[in-house]
Amino acid sequence: xxxxxxxxxxxxxxxxxxxxxxxxxxxxxxxxxxxxxxxxxxxxxxxxxxxxxxxxxxxxxxxxxxxxxxxxxxxxxxxxxxxxxxxxxxxxxxxxxxxxxxxxxxxxxxxxxxxxxxxxxxxxxxxxxxxxxxxxxxxxxxxxxxxxxxxxxxxxxxxxxxxxxxxxxxxxxxxxxxxxxxxxxxxxxxxxxxxxxxxxxxxxxxxxxxxxxxxxxxxxxxxxxxxxxxxxxxxxxxxxxxxxxxxxxxxxxxxxxxxxxxxxxxxxxxxxxxxxxxxxxxxxxxxxxxxxxxxxxxxxxxxxxxxxxxxxxxxxxxxxxxxxxxxxxxxxxxxxxxxxxxxxxxxxxxxxxxxxxxxxxxxxxxxxxxxxxxxxxxxxxxxxxxxxxxxxxxxxxxxxxxxxxxxxxxxxxxxxxxxxxxxxxxxxxxxxx
Amino acid sequence: xxxxxxxxxxxxxxxxxxxxxxxxxxxxxxxxxxxxxxxxxxxxxxxxxxxxxxxxxxxxxxxxxxxxxxxxxxxxxxxxxxxxxxxxxxxxxxxxxxxxxxxxxxxxxxxxxxxxxxxxxxxxxxxxxxxxxxxxxxxxxxxxxxxxxxxxxxxxxxxxxxxxxxxxxxxxxxxxxxxxxxxxxxxxxxxxxxxxxxxxxxxxxxxxxxxxxxxxxxxxxxxxxxxxxxxxxxxxxxxxxxxxxxxxxxxxxxxxxxxxxxxxxxxxxxxxxxxxxxxxxxxxxxxxxxxxxxxxxxxxxxxxxx
Ligand SMILES: [Zn+2]
Numbered sequence: 001x002x003x004x005x006x007x008x009x010x011x012x013x014x015x016x017x018x019x020x021x022x023x024x025x026x027x028x029x030x031x032x033x034x035x036x037x038x039x040x041x042x043x044x045x046x047x048x049x050x051x052x053x054x055x056x057x058x059x060x061x062x063x064x065x066x067x068x069x070x071x072x073x074x075x076x077x078x079x080x081x082x083x084x085x086x087x088x089x090x091x092x093x094x095x096x097x098x099x100x101x102x103x104x105x106x107x108x109x110x111x112x113x114x115x116x117x118x119x120x121x122x123x124x125x126x127x128x129x130x131x132x133x134x135x136x137x138x139x140x141x142x143x144x145x146x147x148x149x150x151x152x153x154x155x156x157x158x159x160x161x162x163x164x165x166x167x168x169x170x171x172x173x174x175x176x177x178x179x180x181x182x183x184x185x186x187x188x189x190x191x192x193x194x195x196x197x198x199x200x201x202x203x204x205x206x207x208x209x210x211x212x213x214x215x216x217x218x219x220x221x222x223x224x225x226x227x228x229x230x231x232x233x234x235x236x237x238x239x240x241x242x243x244x245x246x247x248x249x250x251x252x253x254x255x256x257x258x259x260x261x262x263x264x265x266x267x268x269x270x271x272x273x274x275x276x277x278x279x280x281x282x283x284x285x286x287x288x289x290x291x292x293x294x295x296x297x298x299x300x301x302x303x304x305x306x307x308x309x310x311x312x313x314x315x316x317x318x319x320x321x322x323x324x325x326x327x328x329x330x331x332x333x334x335x336x337x338x339x340x341x342x343x344x345x346x347x348x349x350x351x352x353x354x355x356x357x358x359x360x361x362x363x364x365x366x367x368x369x370x371x372x373x374x375x376x377x378x379x380x381x382x383x384x385x386x387x388x389x390x391x392x393x394x395x396x397x398x399x400x401x402x403x404x405x406x407x408x409x410x411x412x413x414x415x416x417x418x419x420x421x422x423x424x425x426x427x428x429x430x431x432x433x
Numbered sequence: 434x435x436x437x438x439x440x441x442x443x444x445x446x447x448x449x450x451x452x453x454x455x456x457x458x459x460x461x462x463x464x465x466x467x468x469x470x471x472x473x474x475x476x477x478x479x480x481x482x483x484x485x486x487x488x489x490x491x492x493x494x495x496x497x498x499x500x501x502x503x504x505x506x507x508x509x510x511x512x513x514x515x516x517x518x519x520x521x522x523x524x525x526x527x528x529x530x531x532x533x534x535x536x537x538x539x540x541x542x543x544x545x546x547x548x549x550x551x552x553x554x555x556x557x558x559x560x561x562x563x564x565x566x567x568x569x570x571x572x573x574x575x576x577x578x579x580x581x582x583x584x585x586x587x588x589x590x591x592x593x594x595x596x597x598x599x600x601x602x603x604x605x606x607x608x609x610x611x612x613x614x615x616x617x618x619x620x621x622x623x624x625x626x627x628x629x630x631x632x633x634x635x636x637x638x639x640x641x642x643x644x645x646x647x648x649x650x651x652x653x654x655x656x657x658x659x660x661x662x663x664x665x666x667x668x669x670x671x672x673x674x675x676x677x678x679x680x681x682x683x684x685x686x687x688x689x690x691x692x693x694x695x696x697x698x699x700x701x702x703x704x705x706x707x708x709x710x711x712x713x714x715x716x717x718x719x720x721x722x723x724x725x726x727x728x729x730x731x732x733x734x735x736x737x738x739x
Contacts, residue, residue, distance in 0.1 A: 196630040200445070202545035202567025202605060205629065272546030316524060318544030320565065 001430050002027050002045035003421070008380070009054040010034070012370050013349040014357050024055065024376075029419030029430035031374050048423075050380060050413070056352050057368040058090030058377040058417050061329060062359035063154075063179075063232055063256060063304035066122070069110065070099025075309040075397045077114035077122065080329070083307070083396035084120045085422040087329040088379045088412025092120060093363060096127040097155040103127040103138045105146035112147055119420040119427060123149040123363060125179060128167045134159025137167050144174045149363040152179035154232060155279075157214045159185070161221065168227030177228040177254070177362060182214035182239065183280065191320040193266045193281045201269060203320055206281055208236040215239040219246040219253055230362055231255040233306050235280040237290035244299040254362050255294070256302040259328060259335035262291045264402065274315045274322035275402040278306070292345050301358040303351075305332040309398030327396045330389075331403045337383055337410025348383070380414040387411050434458070435738035440559040441731055442548045443568030444609040452613055456578050458730035459723070465502070466726055476505035476736050479536045484527075485511045485562070486542040491697060492562050492572075495721070496539050499728035505736070508535075524554060531555040537736060540564070558735045563602045573606030575727040576694055577614060579720045580651055583692055588615035593645045595677065596655035596704055597626040600663055603696050607653055608636055621645035622655075622677060625666040642677050646687040653694040654679060654704050670703055680706040684714060694720060 005024040010017055025033040025041055033041055066080040067073075075083075077094075084092050094111065096102035102111065108124045115122035126148035130136045134153060143151075151171050157180050158164045167178055190206025192198050198205040215231055219242060222229035231243060234255045246253045258278075266282045276282060294300040308325025315322055336355065340346045346354075356379070360367055368377035389406045391399040414423040421428040436451045444452070465473055481500045485493050493509065500507035510530065530538070537558040540548050545565030552559050563569040581587050592611050598604040598620045611618050612635065619637040620627055627638055639645045645652065657663070657673060667673050684691065693705070693715040701707045709715060 194629050196633045199628040199630055199634075200605070202565050202602065204566075207629075272549055318523075318542070318550070319546050320544050 001432055003430065004037070004042060004045040004047045005055065005380070006047060006049050008050035010370060011054050011056050011348065011352060013352050014057070014367055015370060017370055026376050026416070026430065029376055029416065029421070031370065031372050031376050033372060034370070052384065053380050053382045053413055055378045055380050057356045057370070057379070058415060059088050059333065059355045059379045060091040060359040061089050061305050061307065061332065062093040062302060062363060064092040064094050064307040064329065065097065065309065065325070066094045066111065067309055068098065068114065069107065073397070074311050077111055078118065079395065079397045080307070081115055081118040081120040081122065083327070083329040083394060085415050085427070086395040087331070088333040088381060088415060089329065090120060090377050090379060090415050090417035091123065091360070091365070093123045093125050093149055093359070095125055095154045096152060097132060101127045101132045103130050103132070105139070105142050108143060108146045108148060119415065119417050119422055121417065123147065123365065125150045125152050125154070127151065128153045128158050128178060129163060132156070134163055137163065137170055140170050140174065140176070144176055148176065149365065150177045150179045150230065152181065152232070154179060154181045156185060157182055161217060164218065164221050165225060168221055168225035172225065172227045175228070175364065177230045179230045179232050180214065180218050181232050182211045182218065184210045184213045187213070191277065192269055193283050195266065195284060197266045197269060201272070203269070208238065208283060208287070211236050211280055212238040212242065215242050219243070219251055222253060223249070223251045226252070228252040233258050233261060233280060233304070234291065234294070234300060235261045235283050235287060237287045240290045240294040240299055244294065244297070247299065254301045254358070255299065256304040256359075257291050257295065257300050258304060258306045259332050259339070260326065260402070262288055262295065263335055263339050268402075269319070272319045273402060274317060274319055275326055275400050277319060277322050277324055278308070278326055279324035295340065295346055295354070301354065301362065303332065303336055303354045304359065305329050307396070309396055310400045311398065315400045325400070327394065327398050327401050329396060330394050331401060331408070333381065333412050334387065334389070334408030334410050335403070338408045341383060342409050375419060376416045378416040379412055380416070381410065382413050383410045385409070385411040434734070436734050439735065440548070440552050441570050441735065442552070442559065442561045444570045444573055444606045444613070445568070447570070447610070447613065449613050452574070452577070452610060455574055455727065455730050455734060456581060458734060459574070459578050459726040462729040462733070463723065463726040466722065472502055472504060474504045475733055476500070476503040479505045479736050480508065480534065481505045481537045481539065481732065482508045482510055482530055482535050484530070484538055484540045485509070486540070486547075487563070489541055489563065492541060495724045496562060496728050499725050499732055502725065503729055503732055505732065527551060527555050531557060537732065560731060560735065566600050566602055568606045569602040570606050570610070571724070571728055571731060572603045572696055573610045574731070575720055575724040576607055576653055576696075577610050578727055579694060579716055579723050580692065582723070583716060584650065587611065590616045590651060591619070591649040592616050592651040592653060593619045593621050593639065593649040594653045594655065595621045595642070595645060595679070597657055597663065597666070598622055598631070598655065599626045599628045600658060601655045603655060608634060619645070619649065623667050623673070642679065643683060643687055646679070646683060646689055646691060649691065651692045651694065652679065656696065656698065657700055657704050659700060674703050678702075678704055678706060679709050681708040681712060684709065690714070692716065697721070
């Protein structure tokens with residue numbers, strides 16, 4: 001099947017490509033021509049008029065919780081991939097806090113196998129320690145061989161400094177990063193950020209220093225061992241400053257932020273809406289400002305959703321007893337454009353780095369090429385499309401989002417990868433006739 | 434005389450006129466409680482459920498008595514322990530109760546925000562009888578009523594809340610209510626028991642109990658929780674009693690005729706010495722009696738005017 005994408009802009013900042021209003025011809029999902037087409041080229045090609053839309057290297061969300069194996073009632077590999085495709089992603093990294101945890105090659109291959117025919121590529125992050133217990137490091141060599149792109153005990157930080165040291169040393173052999181959920185367990189029994197709002201709402205407080213302590217520890221350990229540390233879902237002003245300062249010193253540290261941590265603050269929790277409960281918790285406007293600054297100056301490398309599906313029954317509970325996390329794959333692009341591009345916080349080029357190029361670089365994955373002969377790996381975005389979030393339309397099995405009914409500007413229209421296209425709610429096989 | 438709200442979830446946003454109305458109404462019911470026959474037909478035919486997800490015999494009995502004095506039909510629904518991870522069960526419980534045509538729900542729960550949640554899923558009037566470490570509005574109202582009766586006013590009074598402010602549901606309600614009525618509120622206790630940023634509420638923080646006694650007209654002394662979790666917030670009971678406990682000696686030394694409130698039950702020898710707990714400054718049992726009148730007032734105002 002030949003398809004023709006007309007009147008579209010192409011932007012690939014890594015390859016210094018910025019072409020306006022051009023035409024792209026794909027033959028069975030392979031880029032066969034960009035620019036002027038002949039009549040022959042156009043013969044029996046299915047045409048898409050993509051005026052006002054941009055083609056960018058396929059977006060990659062490096063922090064996704066697929067609930068399979070273990071909680072298939074909340075999300076499966078396939079529904080998670082559908083959610084990713086619908087949200088504008090062609091690749092995701094999934095976190096190891098499944099049941100069982102991704103701490104053996106078998107579990108890892110099981111997940112890869114489930115996704116192998118999907119447009120969205122799934123790259124598992126393996127547990128850093130056996131069962132994510134923080135005691136013995138996982139079989140990292142075998143896990144890397146099976147396809148692990150990073151190690152993490154996400155949901156919690158690696159428990160002790162000694163195990164963290166070994167994890168850095170061992171994973172260093174394969175140049176694989178450690179992704180840390182930075183939270184000091186002994187300070188983390190609260191339900192929301194400590195401050196005036198926790199005081200007013202009578203909710204158990206969780207101090208921001210809990211995050212900062214582990215960020216400091218991890219930076220120091222990465223520096224000492226020469227290992228690579230990636231800070232997941234950074235949320236505090238001090239942590240942003242710590243990462244900035246460490247980068248200056250040459251420590252191999254990178255960081256990601258979620259859209260909710262640059263969009264929302266703990267002021268909203270007044271409603272006790274459990275869709276505002278996440279880990280790390282929503283912080284203050286001062287933290288949000290620091291995060292925006294960190295996104296601007298490159299301290300924060302990536303935007304990731306921390307997509308965390310939960311069943312309605314579990315979220316429909318008392319705030320302090322409710323599970324943490326929200327689904328995010330289908331709102332991350334809209335929130336990034338609304339909050340960062342349309343409010344002139346960062347450039348489009350920077351956003352493409354943070355949503356596509358940087359996560360792949362951190363995980364040692366190849367960057368999609370926009371060259372004739374390459375398999376197309378595209379996200380096709382309408383930056384100016386105004387839409388209202390409707391959780392009932394999510395492809396994810398779960399609907400736990402605080403962004404329901406929110407008006408956003410910017411949306412993914414289609415994704416193309418692995419010779420497949422997701423467009424208008426449909427998965428299209430581009431190799432068929 | 435009606436309140437501006439259908440529910441009593443807390444005192445944070447309750448206007449002065451409403452508090453005034455509740456206190457004045459309580460005063461008329463206080464008089465009923467002195468009669469030989471202490472019952473009025475005001476809420477005849479109304480059904481009230483006391484939904485207690487946390488045991489609190491004193492509060493429940495006080496509400497129950499208030500309901501009976503007003504001739505309402507009272508139903509007790511107690512669930513021991515919290516409903517951790519049973520959110521749907523909780524919602525089902527509420528829906529079930531409501532299906533029985535209930536007019537009002539009095540709720541006590543270990544989790545902050547539960548009364549607000551109830552207002553979203555059912556149509557009855559909701560009264561918060563204590564939610565987590567958030568609010569306990571009727572306790573604060575009875576405290577304010579008791580102070581007003583004893584001193585004659587609230588406006589301009591200096592009131593200090595002493596003890597474990599961070600883990601108290603009484604403190605916040607008292608702060609909001611007293612400030613609305615024009616009192617100056619401070620808190621005194623070990624810094625580990627003072628919630629962060631409380632000064633942003635216009636509340637002074639005092640770490641010296643003698644200073645608290647000297648500078649205030651009223652001390653509202655909170656109960657120190659002695660179970661393990663709360664015990665981690667201070668070094669020892671001995672140290673607490675020594676530096677924050679109120680003794681007759683301390684009262685005499687500071688030469689003040691100060692009013693002492695305590696929501697009960699008291700840990701004698703910890704936050705109050707036995708001498709003070711039985712002494713002439715405290716009004717602990719007076720508060721208990723007023724508690725019934727305050728709850729009658731709240732039930733009456735929400736039950737008949739809304
Ligand atoms: Zn995490």
